[in-house]
Amino acid sequence: xxxxxxxxxxxxxxxxxxxxxxxxxxxxxxxxxxxxxxxxxxxxxxxxxxxxxxxxxxxxxxxxxxxxxxxxxxxxxxxxxxxxxxxxxxxxxxxxxxxxxxxxxxxxxxxxxxxxxxxxxxxxxxxxxxxxxxxxxxxxxxxxxxxxxxxxxxxxxxxxxxxxxxxxxxxxxxxxxxxxxxxxxxxxxxxxxxxxxxxxxxxxxxxxxxxxxxxxxxxxxxxxxxxxxxxxxxxxxxxxxxxxxxxxxxxxxxxxxxxxxxxxxxxxxxxxxxxxxxxxxxxxxxxxxxxxxxxxxxxxxxxxxxxxxxxxxxxxxxxxxxxxxxxxxxxxxxxxxxxxxxxxxxxxxxxxxxxxxxxxxxxx
Amino acid sequence: xxxxxxxxxxxxxxxxxxxxxxxxxxxxxxxxxxxxxxxxxxxxxxxxxxxxxxxxxxxxxxxxxxxxxxxxxxxxxxxxxxxxxxxxxxxxxxxxxxxxxxxxxxxxxxxxxxxxxxxxxxxxxxxxxxxxxxxxxxxxxxxxxxxxxxxxxxxxxxxxxxxxxxxxxxxxxxxxxxxxxxxxxxxxxxxxxxxxxxxxxxxxxxxxxxxxxxxxxxxxxxxxxxxxxxxxxxxxxxxxxxxxxxxxxxxxxxxxxxxxxxxxxxxxxxxxxxxxxxxxxxxxxxxxxxxxxxxxxxxxxxxxxxxxxxxxxxxxxxxxxxxxxxxxxxxxxxxxxxxxxxxxxxxxxxxxxxxxxxxxxxxx
DNA sequence: CACAGGCGTTGGACCGTTCCAACGCGGCGA
DNA sequence: TCGCCGCGTTGGAACGGTCCAACGCCTGTG
Numbered sequence: 158x159x160x161x162x163x164x165x166x167x168x169x170x171x172x173x174x175x176x177x178x179x180x181x182x183x184x185x186x187x188x189x190x191x192x193x194x195x196x197x198x199x200x201x202x203x204x205x206x207x208x209x210x211x212x213x214x215x216x217x218x219x220x221x222x223x224x225x226x227x228x229x230x231x232x233x234x235x236x237x238x239x240x241x242x243x244x245x246x247x248x249x250x251x252x253x254x255x256x257x258x259x260x261x262x263x264x265x266x267x268x269x270x271x272x273x274x275x276x277x278x279x280x281x282x283x284x285x286x287x288x289x290x291x292x293x294x295x296x297x298x299x300x301x302x303x304x305x306x307x308x309x310x311x312x313x314x315x316x317x318x319x320x321x322x323x324x325x326x327x328x329x330x331x332x333x334x335x336x337x338x339x340x341x342x343x344x345x346x347x348x349x350x351x352x353x354x355x356x357x358x359x360x361x362x363x364x365x366x367x368x369x370x371x372x373x374x375x376x377x378x379x380x381x382x383x384x385x386x387x388x389x390x391x392x393x394x395x396x397x398x399x400x401x402x403x404x405x406x407x408x409x410x411x412x413x414x415x416x417x418x419x420x421x422x423x424x425x426x427x428x429x430x431x432x433x434x435x436x437x438x439x440x441x442x443x444x445x446x447x448x449x450x451x452x453x454x455x456x457x458x459x460x461x462x463x464x465x466x467x468x469x470x471x472x473x474x475x476x477x478x479x480x481x482x483x484x485x486x487x488x489x490x491x492x493x494x495x496x497x498x499x500x501x502x503x504x505x506x507x508x509x510x511x512x513x514x515x516x517x518x519x520x521x
Numbered sequence: 522x523x524x525x526x527x528x529x530x531x532x533x534x535x536x537x538x539x540x541x542x543x544x545x546x547x548x549x550x551x552x553x554x555x556x557x558x559x560x561x562x563x564x565x566x567x568x569x570x571x572x573x574x575x576x577x578x579x580x581x582x583x584x585x586x587x588x589x590x591x592x593x594x595x596x597x598x599x600x601x602x603x604x605x606x607x608x609x610x611x612x613x614x615x616x617x618x619x620x621x622x623x624x625x626x627x628x629x630x631x632x633x634x635x636x637x638x639x640x641x642x643x644x645x646x647x648x649x650x651x652x653x654x655x656x657x658x659x660x661x662x663x664x665x666x667x668x669x670x671x672x673x674x675x676x677x678x679x680x681x682x683x684x685x686x687x688x689x690x691x692x693x694x695x696x697x698x699x700x701x702x703x704x705x706x707x708x709x710x711x712x713x714x715x716x717x718x719x720x721x722x723x724x725x726x727x728x729x730x731x732x733x734x735x736x737x738x739x740x741x742x743x744x745x746x747x748x749x750x751x752x753x754x755x756x757x758x759x760x761x762x763x764x765x766x767x768x769x770x771x772x773x774x775x776x777x778x779x780x781x782x783x784x785x786x787x788x789x790x791x792x793x794x795x796x797x798x799x800x801x802x803x804x805x806x807x808x809x810x811x812x813x814x815x816x817x818x819x820x821x822x823x824x825x826x827x828x829x830x831x832x833x834x835x836x837x838x839x840x841x842x843x844x845x846x847x848x849x850x851x852x853x854x855x856x857x858x859x860x861x862x863x864x865x866x867x868x869x870x871x872x873x874x875x876x877x878x879x880x881x882x883x884x885x
Numbered sequence: 886c887a888c889a890g891g892c893g894t895t896g897g898a899c900c901g902t903t904c905c906a907a908c909g910c911g912g913c914g915a
Numbered sequence: 916t917c918g919c920c921g922c923g924t925t926g927g928a929a930c931g932g933t934c935c936a937a938c939g940c941c942t943g944t945g
Contacts, residue, residue, distance in 0.1 A: 162931055173895045205635040209576035210931035213900050227602055238591055241619035253617035255605035271569040380803040413805040439744040441777040526901055537925045574901035577930050
């Protein structure tokens with residue numbers, strides 16, 4: 158039994174295929190009775206139109222492309238959740254493009270451009286050159302960035318309000334009485350990290366605190382480096398009683414370093430993260446953090462893109478964050494304790510055994 | 522300037538569109554000189570065939586569907602990485618379907634079935650009823666499961682060797698002199714967890730150790746519950762000196778509980794995880810764990826599916842794991858210390874502040 | 886009664902490929 | 916010289932929809 162075509166349905170319903178087509182596209186000009194009859198036939202024969210034929214005839218495709226950098230970042234996953242929730246209500250499907258490095262990436266954009274498969278493109282957590290995307294956009298393919306790491310551009314993008322988020326975190330810490338508040342910077346090449354750092358500085362200023370350059374350290378997102386830097390921070394005379402991390406994973410490393418130095422979170426040092434990824438509710442202690450509304454960002458971006466496909470272009474939005482207060486922050490200690498240890502050392506090359514017998518390999 | 526069609530290319534090359542089509546599908550029956558000329562024209566005019574038209578004419582689509590449960594699990598992301606690396610070498614693209622709950626899920630399978638969009642279906646980390654998938658498979662759509670949580674079925678699937686993985690972990694612990702080895706069970710409804718538990722039991726037996734029922738606790742994957750159970754374990758007289766966790770995230774909770782009880786990892790208690798997700802190299806101490814080869818699993822699954830689409834069906838494979846020895850395991854202590862504390866308590870409802878002003882919300 | 890207009894329906898051109906049967910042509914053997 | 920063969924090429928019918936101009940019918944109006 159081969160697949161039914163619109164012609165078969167038409168015949169079964171005693172109508173022309175034009176009418177069936179009208180029903181499919183629920184045009185108002187078909188008689189309700191007729192429509193019902195056609196629908197009934199389709200239902201009972203389990204008919205569905207061929208998407209290839211539809212795409213060809215309409216001259217447009219039912220796909221939106223989504224470029225993600227691997228998927229291993231929690232935020233990408235969370236954003237996707239929001240994207241999916243919007244897209245599945247639309248006639249579109251998502252084509253997933255995974256780009257891991259820059260070379261892949263330009264080839265990928267090229268492939269997307271020439272395949273003409275997608276009606277629009279969603280780029281999640283983008284940290285590659287923007288130029289190919291901008292060209293694509295100018296050539297008529299709607300492109301929306303979500304949670305981009307790159308600097309702002311002509312492309313519409315959806316962001317969390319990174320600046321305001323960190324500012325709120327600082328207000329929280331100031332209210333708890335902290336006066337020595339340190340900041341671990343993320344990679345400053347990322348616009349979001351820069352915004353967060355501005356939020357830190359302005360937050361300090363609003364609380365009437367001076368920004369001590371010694372309390373800003375560049376740790377990137379790399380846990381061992383961060384632990385080392387934090388260890389240094391805690392060894393300072395006039396050490397910080399609170400540390401703001403550039404994201405949650407980094408905050409975990411910060412907490413570990415604090416504990417390694419023989420201090421407690423939050424009694425001796427308060428720690429604030431950024432993102433509120435799922436595991437932050439379960440860390441030890443649970444992490445106070447600035448929540449980025451990833452699913453909402455995904456939803457907003459998807460909506461923006463769908464609108465753009467329909468011709469309504471909008472400039473992009475910045476969504477508010479919220480501060481999730483858990484237990485990694487507390488009142489500033491009256492008299493800060495000194496750390497009991499000052500270094501954390503841990504080798505990083507494990508041995509790997511296969512299931513069959515011992516063998517050696519190196520890995521991060 | 523509208524998009525070029527095969528007809529335009531034919532005209533420009535002074536040939537019929539049939540010949541151009543033959544070139545496109547690199548048929549051996551075109552004259553090499555002709556082929557080169559056509560290719561040159563296509564190149565210089567930046568021509569690419571319409572995929573919709575191709576799909577329609579060929580009667581098959583260039584898509585494979587991939588169902589993922591959210592994307593928030595690290596393993597899903599890692600598997601996707603492998604899948605992507607195979608698929609991008611093929612003429613296929615990935616359509617991403619995100620299913621979060623069971624209701625979505627059946628609707629989703631239905632939608633996939635009727636849309637006829639995909640030539641095959643990849644189901645990652647599947648924990649929903651298999652029946653709809655089996656029906657789909659029987660109706661002719663190739664389906665491959667990757668890292669399924671469900672029981673084995675008629676569907677080809679790609680797994681890690683969960684049984685052997687845990688067995689190897691036990692050999693490692695036994696060699697370190699541990700004799701009291703506990704096991705935190707994952708949800709036993711998942712086939713993988715059952716396999717791992719069998720590996721635990723057989724590993725014990727091979728080391729000549731008795732399985733003490735008191736040393737097996739059901740913790741699921743929920744961190745607070747796990748911490749509580751581990752706390753109980755450590756309070757036992759004849760407490761374990763090593764604990765095997767059902768996955769890495771759970772192992773983190775195990776380690777936290779051990780530390781909460783005033784004991785050290787690995788000096789007092791060794792901890793072994795399962796998965797080797799990225800962060801396990803950076804935990805404190807770095808986690809010894811059984812690595813699942815997620816990317817390879819993704820690759821294998823994608824290859825299996827592509828083969829199945831071409832008609833070569835294969836029954837699925839189980840890939841070997843490897844033991845990654847880091848620092849959370851060490852020699853069994855000569856004389857186990859008693860825990861200094863016996864409970865961990867931590868409230869779980871944080872306050873949430875929006876960026877604008879304090880407001881309250883509840884969340885995990 | 887003739888005619889305009891609206892409503893529901895219809896035939897068929899068209900979208901851009903694939904694929905198959907058929908064709909022209911040059912070389913070779915009878 | 917003629918017929919046959921194989922190679923490279925070609926015309927055109929699918930593929931399964933969309934969409935537009937046109938059509939028949941029914942109703943209301945002058």
